[in-house]
Amino acid sequence: MSIMLRLQPRHSGQLSLSLKVSQRQSRHFHQTKWQFESEPTHTARDRSLDYKLRGKGRNFVDFVRVVARGGTGGDGCVSFHREKYVAKGPPNGGNGGRGGSVIFTASADETTLNHIPYLCAAKRGGPGLGASRHGLSGQDLIVKVPLGTIIREVDAPASAQARLDELSSEETKEEKLKKKWVHYPRSEQTTLAKGDFFRDAQKLIEEEERYARWKERQESESQIYIDMDVPDQSIVAAKGGVGGYGNPHFVTTENRSPKFATRGYDGKTRYLELELKTIADAGLVGLPNAGKSTFLSAVSNAHPKIAPYPFTTLNPYIGTVDFVDSFQLTVADIPGLIKGAHKNIGLGHAFLRHIERSKVLVYVIDLSVKEPWNDFSTLCNELEAYSKGLTKRPSIVIANKADVTAVAKDNFKKFEQIVLGEFESKGEKVAVIPVSAKYKKNIVKATTILRNMVEQEQSGAKPGIAI
Numbered sequence: 001m002s003i004m005l006r007l008q009p010r011h012s013g014q015l016s017l018s019l020k021v022s023q024r025q026s027r028h029f030h031q032t033k034w035q036f037e038s039e040p041t042h043t044a045r046d047r048s049l050d051y052k053l054r055g056k057g058r059n060f061v062d063f064v065r066v067v068a069r070g071g072t073g074g075d076g077c078v079s080f081h082r083e084k085y086v087a088k089g090p091p092n093g094g095n096g097g098r099g100g101s102v103i104f105t106a107s108a109d110e111t112t113l114n115h116i117p118y119l120c121a122a123k124r125g126g127p128g129l130g131a132s133r134h135g136l137s138g139q140d141l142i143v144k145v146p147l148g149t150i151i152r153e154v155d156a157p158a159s160a161q162a163r164l165d166e167l168s169s170e171e172t173k174e175e176k177l178k179k180k181w182v183h184y185p186r187s188e189q190t191t192l193a194k195g196d197f198f199r200d201a202q203k204l205i206e207e208e209e210r211y212a213r214w215k216e217r218q219e220s221e222s223q224i225y226i227d228m229d230v231p232d233q234s235i236v237a238a239k240g241g242v243g244g245y246g247n248p249h250f251v252t253t254e255n256r257s258p259k260f261a262t263r264g265y266d267g268k269t270r271y272l273e274l275e276l277k278t279i280a281d282a283g284l285v286g287l288p289n290a291g292k293s294t295f296l297s298a299v300s301n302a303h304p305k306i307a308p309y310p311f312t313t314l315n316p317y318i319g320t321v322d323f324v325d326s327f328q329l330t331v332a333d334i335p336g337l338i339k340g341a342h343k344n345i346g347l348g349h350a351f352l353r354h355i356e357r358s359k360v361l362v363y364v365i366d367l368s369v370k371e372p373w374n375d376f377s378t379l380c381n382e383l384e385a386y387s388k389g390l391t392k393r394p395s396i397v398i399a400n401k402a403d404v405t406a407v408a409k410d411n412f413k414k415f416e417q418i419v420l421g422e423f424e425s426k427g428e429k430v431a432v433i434p435v436s437a438k439y440k441k442n443i444v445k446a447t448t449i450l451r452n453m454v455e456q457e458q459s460g461a462k463p464g465i466a467i
């Protein structure tokens with residue numbers, strides 16, 4: 001046994017105090033050692049950045065793997081009608097209820113996949129009861145996913161498959177029978193001994209199962225791959241199992257009182273990957289601290305966090321820009337990209353999936369730095385590394401922090417020349433707009449150009465830039 005007490009001060013430069021008590025030492029406390037360790041040298045800011053970069057404390061999730069499992073059907077019931085003066089009533093066991101299904105629905109109310117558990121299992125169906133009462137259907141599990149979620153079916157993990165194979169190979173014939181059939185109390189041995197009726201019933205069920213398997217093969221040839229981009233769009237990811245038959249199902253002219261019923265079937269199990277690709281008309285891209293969030297809050301109704309340190313924004317944010325004629329467009333703000341993001345430096349570049357579907361890209365560049373054109377080329381390289389041809393998308397360039405007059409004015413001329421030249425060489429047109437997002441200068445011009453581009457994209461026309 002070893003007990004360790006550690007007091008860690010929050011501020012750098014102080015000493016941390018640990019008290020270690022080993023099993024032997026605990027009986028002789030006078031031997032206890034007091035250890036003084038010096039604190040690591042990095043500051044609280046470095047530590048908090050490191051914490052963020054490791055993705056800790058984040059409640060935004062845009063990729064999850066889940067298992068969708070339909071509910072098992074309820075068991076059929078073996079029962080007989082009982083009434084005074086009716087010595088042997090007819091069979092009246094109800095069928096089991098169907099198991100619930102797992103249904104994914106696209107909802108505009110959700111923004112993240114955070115709430116989705118690994119196992120999405122629907123409820124099982126109720127068992128059939130006497131007096132011909134069928135079991136209740138199991139409740140469906142409705143999982144709301146944000147608009148723009150892509151649901152993809154994947155193969156079962158090797159470990160899960162191996163376990164299933166192991167279980168089925170270990171099962172004896174009796175166990176398999178028990179799993180399928182329900183018998184009237186104390187009648188199992190006589191039913192099995194008499195044989196014939198039970199064998200006929202087994203044949204009947206086997207035939208039905210063969211047909212069901214064939215039908216399932218036809219249906220599940222194509223795996224699920226669906227883009228949930230329409231509000232209230234739904235998909236049944238895992239159907240519930242059907243309920244078992246009650247004993248009246250097995251009545252024949254020879255056997256008027258069958259003392260067996262079937263159990264419910266297992267629901268379907270599917271392994272799925274859910275990936276959220278936000279849908280917005282325009283996507284903001286830029287280096288950290290360029291002023292993307294400030295720009296978003298200046299043009300839209302969104303209030304993202306703004307602060308003078310890198311990686312303030314950790315999740316995509318969507319803002320809606322309202323125009324006086326009630327036209328609306330949506331703009332997505334994402335975390336900042338840095339050089340080498342495609343090699344997983346900084347926050348990596350996986351969050352670019354949230355601007356992948358934007359019709360227009362808005363580059364936000366900080367004009368107040370020494371050489372803003374370098375930032376621009378870094379950005380273009382990272383976008384191309386994520387998806388080839390992404391920079392060919394209709395774009396506008398926001399030259400932000402134009403209010404920092406000491407450098408911005410000189411920088412802007414050269415910056416504009418370089419950017420226009422670069423887009424011209426690709427045969428594309430672009431607008432470079434000097435803006436001060438913080439003081440809301442030239443914002444209307446930027447939003448008007450943005451709107452024109454989005455409208456042209458929506459109408460399918462080749463975008464030209466009306467400045």
Ligand SMILES: Nc1nc2c(ncn2[C@@H]2O[C@H](COP(=O)(O)OP(=O)(O)OP(=O)(O)O)[C@@H](O)[C@H]2O)c(=O)[nH]1
Nearest residue numbers: 288289290291292293294307311312313336437438
């Ligand atoms: N002077 C000036 N400062 C600005 C302007 N726009 C943004 N800032 C400042 O720049 C800093 C960073 O702004 P953010 O909007 O958080 O930058 P960001 O690009 O969203 O940064 P990340 O989320 O970290 O990627 C803040 O201190 C803002 O006040 C501007 O037009 N002029």
Ligand SMILES: [Mg+2]
Nearest residue numbers: 292293312313
């Ligand atoms: Mg930000």
